[in-house]
Amino acid sequence: xxxxxxxxxxxxxxxxxxxxxxxxxxxxxxxxxxxxxxxxxxxxxxxxxxxxxxxxxxxxxxxxxxxxxxxxxxxxxxxxxxxxxxxxxxxxxxxxxxxxxxxxxxxxxxxxxxxxxxxxxxxxxxxxxxxxxxxxxxxxxxxxxxxxxxxxxxxxxxxxxxxxxxx
Numbered sequence: 001x002x003x004x005x006x007x008x009x010x011x012x013x014x015x016x017x018x019x020x021x022x023x024x025x026x027x028x029x030x031x032x033x034x035x036x037x038x039x040x041x042x043x044x045x046x047x048x049x050x051x052x053x054x055x056x057x058x059x060x061x062x063x064x065x066x067x068x069x070x071x072x073x074x075x076x077x078x079x080x081x082x083x084x085x086x087x088x089x090x091x092x093x094x095x096x097x098x099x100x101x102x103x104x105x106x107x108x109x110x111x112x113x114x115x116x117x118x119x120x121x122x123x124x125x126x127x128x129x130x131x132x133x134x135x136x137x138x139x140x141x142x143x144x145x146x147x148x149x150x151x152x153x154x155x156x157x158x159x160x161x162x163x164x165x166x167x
Contacts, residue, residue, distance in 0.1 A: 002031050002160045005047040007038040008054065009062030014121050015055040015086040018144050022051060022084065025146075025153040031160065038068035044075045049082075049160055055121065056087030059101045069107045076111040082156060083113050086144070087121040094120060094145050114159060117152050120144050 004026050008019035016037070023035035034047075044050060054065030069076060069083075083104055092098065098118035100108060108116060121144070 002048040003046055004031050004033045004049045004051065004160070005041070005044065006033060006035040006051045006053065007041055007065070007068050008035070008052070009038050009064030009066070009068070010053075010055050010086075011057070011062060012055075014142075014144065015053055015062065018084070018086045018119055018149070019053045021144065021146055021149045022053065022153065025150045026160075028150075029153060029157055029160075038064040041068065041072075044072055044079065047079065049080045050076060051082045051084060053084035053086060054104075056085050056101065056118075059103070061085065061101065061104050061107070066103070066107065069111060073110055080159065081111050081113045083108055083116045085116065085118040088118065091120065093118050094148055115156065119148060119152075 004023075006019050006023050006026070008015050010016040010019070019035050023033045026033045038052065038054075052065055052069055054061035056062075083100065085098075085100060085104060088098065099105075100116040100118070104116060107113070120142075
């Protein structure tokens with residue numbers, strides 16, 4: 001059983017919910033999991049594996065997720081790490097793999113991340129602020145797919161067990 005930290009950066013709660021889905025799937029697979037906003041994590045002590053989820057806005061990963069990776073670069077380089085993006089406001093993430101943005105690819109390289117996945121996002125119809133309110137008029141909805149999250153967790157499960165034995 002691995003001790004897994006799921007850190008996230010979320011502006012409107014959609015990625016926080018996605019991180020909770022990931023945490024639930026990992027818990028159901030028998031792992032100890034802590035899900036927390038990236039901005040509130042002071043140390044990675046005790047974590048065997050780290051998953052960092054960030055909301056995508058205009059192809060930019062959420063600031064808190066970026067800062068978390070940069071701030072913890074040395075520790076993350078010594079741990080198995082996966083990065084997760086949340087964002088497409090349609091079903092494209094469920095239809096096939098979406099490559100990480102340039103910014104996320106750079107962060108992956110900095111910490112030697114083992115992989116990346118993009119899941120659909122969520123935008124409330126009553127989203128406030130520009131451009132979210134304008135986007136909500138045409139693209140409001142929830143494209144987070146719990147089955148897709150569980151499939152992804154299952155696909156990395158063997159790596160999680162191997163990571164635990166190698167630590």
